Amino acid sequence: xxxxxxxxxxxxxxxxxxxxxxxxxxxxxxxxxxxxxxxxxxxxxxxxxxxxxxxxxxxxxxxxxxxxxxxxxxxxxxxxxxxxxxxxxxxxxxxxxxxxxxxxxxxxxxxxxxxxxxxxxxxxxxxxxxxxxxxxxxxxxxxxxxxxxxxxxxxxxxxxxxxxxxxxxxxxxxxxxxxxxxxxxxxxxxxxxxxxxxxxxxxxxxxxxxxxxxxxxxxxxxxxxxxxxxxxxxxxxxxxxxxxxxxxxxxxxxxxxxxxxxxxxxxxxxxxxxxxxxxxxxxxxxxxxxxxxxxxxx
Numbered sequence: 001x002x003x004x005x006x007x008x009x010x011x012x013x014x015x016x017x018x019x020x021x022x023x024x025x026x027x028x029x030x031x032x033x034x035x036x037x038x039x040x041x042x043x044x045x046x047x048x049x050x051x052x053x054x055x056x057x058x059x060x061x062x063x064x065x066x067x068x069x070x071x072x073x074x075x076x077x078x079x080x081x082x083x084x085x086x087x088x089x090x091x092x093x094x095x096x097x098x099x100x101x102x103x104x105x106x107x108x109x110x111x112x113x114x115x116x117x118x119x120x121x122x123x124x125x126x127x128x129x130x131x132x133x134x135x136x137x138x139x140x141x142x143x144x145x146x147x148x149x150x151x152x153x154x155x156x157x158x159x160x161x162x163x164x165x166x167x168x169x170x171x172x173x174x175x176x177x178x179x180x181x182x183x184x185x186x187x188x189x190x191x192x193x194x195x196x197x198x199x200x201x202x203x204x205x206x207x208x209x210x211x212x213x214x215x216x217x218x219x220x221x222x223x224x225x226x227x228x229x230x231x232x233x234x235x236x237x238x239x240x241x242x243x244x245x246x247x248x249x250x251x252x253x254x255x256x257x258x259x260x261x262x263x264x265x266x267x268x269x270x271x272x273x274x275x276x277x278x279x280x281x282x283x284x285x286x287x288x289x290x291x292x293x294x295x296x297x298x
Contacts, residue, residue, distance in 0.1 A: 017062060020055060021074055028101040030081035031055050046105045048097045049086040050113050052078055056120040060127040072128065079124055079133065082117065087136070091161050093143045096169070107160035110169055111148040112183045114140050115190040122193040137194055141203070144187065152234060153213055156183050173295060175237045177229035181218050184210060185249055192256040207256055211265050214253065219272055224279045241294040243284035250277045 023031045023041065030052050034045035059075035085102040086094050088109075094117045096108040121137035124130065147162040148155055155178060157167040171177045188210045195203045217234040218226050226246055227236040250273040257266045284291040 012062075013066075017071070020058065021070070024074065024077055025100075029085065030078065030098075030102070033097075033100065044100045046097045046099055047081075047102075049082070049094050050096075050116050052082055052086060053094075053113075053116040053120040056082060057116075057123045060120070060123040064123075064127045075124060075127060078120075079130075082120070083132075083136070086117070088160065093140065093147070093162070095160075108165065108169065109147075109158040109160060109162055110183075111144060111154050111156045112170055112186055114144050114148070115183070115187045118144075118190040119186075119193050122190070122197050126197045134198065138198075138200075141191070141194065145206070150232065152232070153179055153210075153217075154184060154187055155232065156180065171229065173229070173238055173240055175229050177237055178232040179230040179234065181226050181228050181230075181242075181249075182245060184213065184218065185245065185252060188214075188256060189252045192252070192259050196259045204260060204262075207260055208262070208265060211253070211256070211269055214249075215268060215272065219276075221272075224275050226276070239296045243280055243291050243293060246276050247280045247290070249273070250280075 020031070023035070025032050025043070025047075030047050032041050032043055032045065033047040033051060034042040036042070056075060056078035059071055059078060063071040063075055081102070082094075085098055088095060088107075091109075093109045094113050095104055096106040096110060096113055099105045118137045118140050121133045121140070125134040125137065144154070147158065155164065156170055157165040159165050167177055167180070170180050170183055188207065191203050191207050191210070194200065195207060213234075214226075217230075220227055223241075225241050226249060228240040228242050228245065229237040231237060253269055253273050257269055280290070
């Protein structure tokens, strides 16, 4: 076991961390948005705000793990770019993407994108104790709850002023979904991290609301798997089995159950995540790799 741990640590410290540090844009801020298979960086490619949030989360957690100053600086660099460029001071929320020099490229406000920003800011606050980061996380959460919800859950795609748009960014397989399992999952992930660092009871209540939705609307107990794309009333639009999203759900819901520490929900949801995991192992793990998906059983 220790050999495996050492191998992972070695890959993280000698390969992954240096790779992402090497993509830092010292001229315009943030991190470069594109590298080709030839490892050549396109320094004028757009910068996705989701990418920057994920990088911020990565370096914040790396800093918490190793307490090395260069990791703190890498996290600070991502935080500054997020705060100064990704946030919309006029209408609220976070843009979809920016130009290489920090101007608005795609002003779409997507709930999925807001969620990853909360996720990153919560971890950054945990890593460095910056109260401003936590305040921003709650500010974006307020945007989600006030602009991106209806009585049944989270709507997804909006323009800059939060007028509804077609959800083409999170829809696939020939359907246009108003709600997706994927976005709900990552709002849950973000709120789990926010609750972990703040213990805010309203956030805890929204975690419970989302687990109710997962149990009652998303999970298909007869098939032992989740549905993927929905209309606004949670009617399923397609027979799609997304193996990767199912195993990701099992991990993230179990994480949420641990953080929330509510026995009522653990008793209800833990058997579901166990069944999802068992089914993925039996149905989708083939020759040490995971199949992608099955549409209409194929």
